Structure formats: structure tokens, C-alpha cells
Amino acid sequence: MALTILKGAILSAPALGRLEVTEGGYLIAEDGVITGTFPALPERYAGAPVEDFGGALILQAPADLHLHAPQYPMMGMGMDLPLLDWLNTYAFPTEARFADPGYAREVYRCLAEDLIANGTTRVCMFSSLHREATLILMEELEKAGVTGYVGKVNMDRNGGENLQETTEESMAETLRWLEECGDFRHIRPIVTPRFTPSCTDELMAFLGRLAAERGLPVQSHLSENTAEGDWVRQLHPDCGQYWETYDKYGLWNGRTVMAHCVWCDERERRAMKDAGVTAVHCPDSNQNLCSGVSPVRVLLSEGVKVALGTDVAGGDTLSMLDAASSAIRASKARRILDGWGTDFLTAAEAWYLATSAGAEFFGEKPGFAPGNALHALVLDDSRLLQPHPLTPEERLERCLYHRQPGAVRAVWSAGRRAR
């Protein structure tokens, strides 16, 4: 049996807004599965090797539930454009380059290493429509130690130049991709219609059947931008609301993640809650593309599942610590927008969304619960000045705001040491 014993200032988010702290504690995993967090080393482990990280923070590794791998080279570009123009001018031409497997290999190797360097160990990720590049992406993530879901994007209408499939190609390539990605252990496929405007009804129906037959999860975009919402309504006069264009084809259930959810009204939010759909809040992207400010507090209070995503490259950072502080900032913009009527997210709440809430989509319990796979990172904030002796909670808050290159000293992903 492989035993992992980590010692440090252990901090986890077992519930929304609650942090659990064990300073000088022991986080223990057997064969990569957490057995518990202990204030002192239990007797049954006496003599076992302990990795002692001193006063460093030992945190849950975050989960990034929405990002676009082929947009990784263009982070922070074209941010002065609205969503649909930005897609056509920047995102689609960049994605089109991934027809070249050599380029895909080069970029995706960097991306996978950068994710681990930032401590992100679980993802729900969009590839491009290219089957080969998608397999390369999965291979590089697997190799670097990233776990989770990757989807070959489907888009058989309204694409960019060199970035569209026929309906037949989309279906055939998706089936072939599913055959060829059978061997990855930690990276699995997810059905990925880009968004309703990109997929014909025939393709949507095919993808819905595929998800049902093979028991696959689904990822897409929902109610990101008002112009997009108008477009969807034009394309689907039969559907009263955006979500119904997914529901109609069997793409709306407890294994569905929907990015953004900025403009969901009460009925759409209720549909999310009833179906168990996870909303992925992407605060950086929503602000950069001027999409709006998601009513995260309302979603949470109504019982909708909410996790966080970087949405690279609508978002301009790969770091989920950045995404957590951005979620706090966005919630403050929302509070101002609501005339100070809604509470903003606290640091503890944002960190829960970045970690436990995302992990739930992968079937895990919140915090460092026994039975969870070990996903953890060691964050060394010892180079920062100390205005007074800080609690671990204060240190976490500071680490969310204060970018510290190289501060992630060690990472475990699904029980394996990845950094």
C-alpha cells in the first residue's frame, strides 16, 4: 500500500463559507485516497515517512470547470471586443490552427504543465473540433497529471473560416474520437456541443443520444450574453428559453455543466436546479467580454450548483486562485449593480466554489473528506511580509489576491505527486 503523509497548515472548505483548519496537521492518503486530517500523527502510522512542509498551507487543489484549451495562446488579447466579434476575430482563427498536430502538441504541453504549476488538477475543458488535436490534448494532460473531462468540440454551423464541420463529419469524427480515447486513465471524454448557435438540430439530437447511450457527461455554454440570447431565440422559435434548446435534445441533466449563466432568469435557474445542472461562473471572462455580471448569490441561494471556471481565453488567467478573487470582485460589482441589495462572496465562499463545488461534479465530497482522491497543493507564502501574525484563513485570503509566481511548491492529483 502506498502511503502519503503531508504535514503543514491544512486548510479545506467543507461547506460554503466555512473553512476547516488544522495547523501543524497531518493529511493522510492510502493508495491515493484520503483517510483523514489529523492534529497529531495517529499511532497506526508511527514511523511512516512524513513530508513536512513546515508552516506552508496545504490546500485542496482547485477544479477549473470551464476553459478552452486552443485559446490558451491568446490569453489577454482582443479584450476590447464583444463576445461574438471576439469569437470571429480572435478565437476562431486561433482554434483553426489546431488542425496542425505539431502546433497542438507544442501548445498543449505548455498548457498542461502550466495548469499543474498553478495547482489545477481537475478540469472540464473544451478542445477544438479537431479529433487528432483533442487526443493530443488528452495525452498531454494525462502525462502532466491533470484529471477530468475533455471534449472534442462540435460545430456544424456559424463557425469561422476553416473552423466548421459538416454534420456528417462532426458525427463521424466524434465517434472515432470516442473509440480512440479509450486508454486514458484520468482524462475522460465529455460531449461538447460548442453552443446552440454552432450546432444544427440534427447534430444536437445525435449528441443527446450519444450522451445517453454511453453515459457521458455534457458541457456547453448558457446565457452568456444578451446578443447571444437573442440569436438563440431566433434560431429556436420553438423554445421559450435558451436552456430548452439543450433539454429538447437530452443534453440537460445532472451530468451537465453550463458555462456562464449570466442572464438566466428565475425560470431558467429553476430548470437548472430541478435537473441538477452545474452552473460554471467565469467572472474574468464575463467582465472582459462585457457580457454582464452573473447573479451568483441568487443562484446559490436558490440551490443551483455553482462552480468556477477560468474560461481561458475569455478569461485572461489560468490560475484558479485568480479566478476565486475575481469571483469576489464580480460579486462586489453585482452588489453595487443591485443597489447594495445582495451580499458579495467572502474569500471562504469563493474558495469553496473553486475547490469543493467543482470537485462535486467529479463525484467527490466537499473538503478533504475521507474517501476522496488526494487532490492537494502546497502553497508557500513565506516570502510575503507579515504585518502581524496571520491566521491560516487570513493567509488564504491574501494568497487569493496576491499573485506569487512559483508559490505552488507541490501538487498531488488523484493521489499522484504531479509537482
Place this chain on the structure above:
Amino acid sequence: MALTILKGAILSAPALGRLEVTEGGYLIAEDGVITGTFPALPERYAGAPVEDFGGALILQAPADLHLHAPQYPMMGMGMDLPLLDWLNTYAFPTEARFADPGYAREVYRCLAEDLIANGTTRVCMFSSLHREATLILMEELEKAGVTGYVGKVNMDRNGGENLQETTEESMAETLRWLEECGDFRHIRPIVTPRFTPSCTDELMAFLGRLAAERGLPVQSHLSENTAEGDWVRQLHPDCGQYWETYDKYGLWNGRTVMAHCVWCDERERRAMKDAGVTAVHCPDSNQNLCSGVSPVRVLLSEGVKVALGTDVAGGDTLSMLDAASSAIRASKARRILDGWGTDFLTAAEAWYLATSAGAEFFGEKPGFAPGNALHALVLDDSRLLQPHPLTPEERLERCLYHRQPGAVRAVWSAGRRAR
């Protein structure tokens, strides 16, 4: 005569929203004063040594027109509190520690070096109320190569525990500080009433007379937060508006910088314009402390001078590149708040605010104008992936969003090489 010739992709902001680019150009200074930017080396400089930075960007070094030096150790902390609670719980106790000159030396040395590492060469900066620590701060900035203004803070009411002076102490210590800081070449004193609630009428009157008699500039805070505004109105029933509490005492003129200006109404904005007061927009701080979203586009269109500040530690970053992208984000929040009625700031506009607009307060012309002191930085973005061949304008935008530790390879401040 000392000659400086820098070669690279020279990019400057000679007007709001306009970037001037000379790829493979030469930026030349004689005795630290810019003579011009040239597409080819002028004949009169033939044979002179050229520092060739290849394809790297050569940018104006930014000016940070509002930050609190003693809050530097607490960046990113207590961000879940509103302004007045945050001051009492975090800012005031941290500032109180600067009664200890040893602590001041340690922190201010780091701060000064960190400013230069981030490329910031000009500041308007608040110290604490401690004379000795303020002199240490000025010394460390001078040594590191930072230029600009530093103010010993005055506060004789509503301070924190161990952080208040009597009126007499405040006046006497201010006079003594002015005597003792005569020797700094690049760092000069600025009159600094913390804000109206911190200063009695007697102290304000003294500071106004002092500024007039000695020809000193003035810095303070204005209309940051609604609760603060209410408080000021209670304290000054004789003044219709916040700005009048400064104007009344001669602290409101063309050499005044006022931080924040989030809640200035039309009349207050008009008063700023008429007096030539510079508004310092601090987007990170305004969002972190949930103060509001400054109507920067309105200020600019009405002809008010606007520069940028980090407002460390209401702001959580010392980087003015971060402050520029935060200003863009804030302007997008403002656009959403205004029902999409106001345009957001473009990357070119934000960079103008971070550089030329701030430099104007120090008497300089916009851009790399001949006659300006050489304040420049070399930014190396060569480690970033290239989705396609990028223009210098695209590279600048990406550098504002994409944090690159160590990317500032060289810095000139007031003609001197500082990094």
C-alpha cells in the same frame, strides 16, 4: 554629456486612445532628457553605443498617483470589510507599526525595490503620520530610483489606537519633516491631510497655509464611499459638498491630486475641472472595498484630469500594468451599471492614464516627448506563445492582462538606469 540610446519596439501614448509605435526604433536621451524617437539612428549619433533590446517593447514607465506605503505589507487582506471597518481593523493597526524605524526600513526597502521591479518610476504616495518613517521612506525610494512626491500623513482626529496626533504635534512634526527632507533630489514632499474626517479645521487651515506659502502640492481622498460622504457632511454642515471641505482651506487647486472620486456628482466634477484638480482612479481598491465604480468616462468627457493609482493596500497589486487592466475591467462594470450607455476604456486609453496622464502632474508632456525626463521600461514578452504575428499594440494589450513575473527587464527613471 551622457547619451542613452535604446533600441526596440518603442510604444508610447501621446494622446488618450492613441498609441505611437516605432518598431526597431531608437529612443534617445541626452543627460537623461529625451531628444526624440527615431525610426533609424540619426547621423549625429553614428558610432555611439546603442542598447539593443531586439524585439522587446520599450514603454513609458508608469506613474502611480495614489498608494499608501505603510499598507504595503497587508496587500490582499481584509478585503471582505467595507472601507471604514477595513481602516480600523487592518489599515490603522498596520500603519501604527511604523513608529518603529527599524520596521519602516525593512518594509520600505522592499517596497522601493518592488516598485522599480514593476517599472513604476513616479509616485504620489502617502506615508504614515510618523516623521522618521517618512524620511526613511523617502530615502529608500531615492536610493532605488523612484521619483515623485511623498507625504507625511496628518491626522489629529478619528484615528486608530496608537495612530493619532494632537493638532500641535501634527503641525510641529510636519514642519520638522519639511526641514529634514530638503536633501532628496528626486523625492519631494507633498502636503497630505489623510482625508477630511481625520483632520480638524485648525489642522486643515494650517496645511492650506503651508501649501500656499511653500508652493507645495497636495494629496488627499475625495468621495470614495457613500458612508464616508455622509460622515463628511455631518462634520462640515457648512460645506455643501465634500470638495468644499478642501477648497475652504486652500487645498484645492491645479497642484492637488484627489484619490478615488467615485461619487462626485456633476457639480463636484465641475469644481475639479475648474480648479485643475487631478482625479486618481483606483479601480482595484474601489472594487475590493465595494466603494463603487468611478464614472471615469464621464470625468474624461467633461475635461477632468484623470490619472491612475494602485491604492495599495485597498488595491491588491503594486503593478501599474495590473492597474491599467483593472481600469478597463472597472469601466466595463460601469458600462453594465449604466445599462450599456457609456463606452468602456480601451487598452490604449487605460495605458495613457497609467503613463502620460500621471506624468502630466509632474509637468511632463504626453508620450516620449522631447524635453521629458527619460522614464522608460523594457518589457520582454518573448516567453508568451504567439497565436499569430502580433502587432506592438496587441502585445501591449496582452501585457496589461497577462502577468509575467520578471518581464520588466530594464528601467530608466529620470534619466538614470534603475534596473
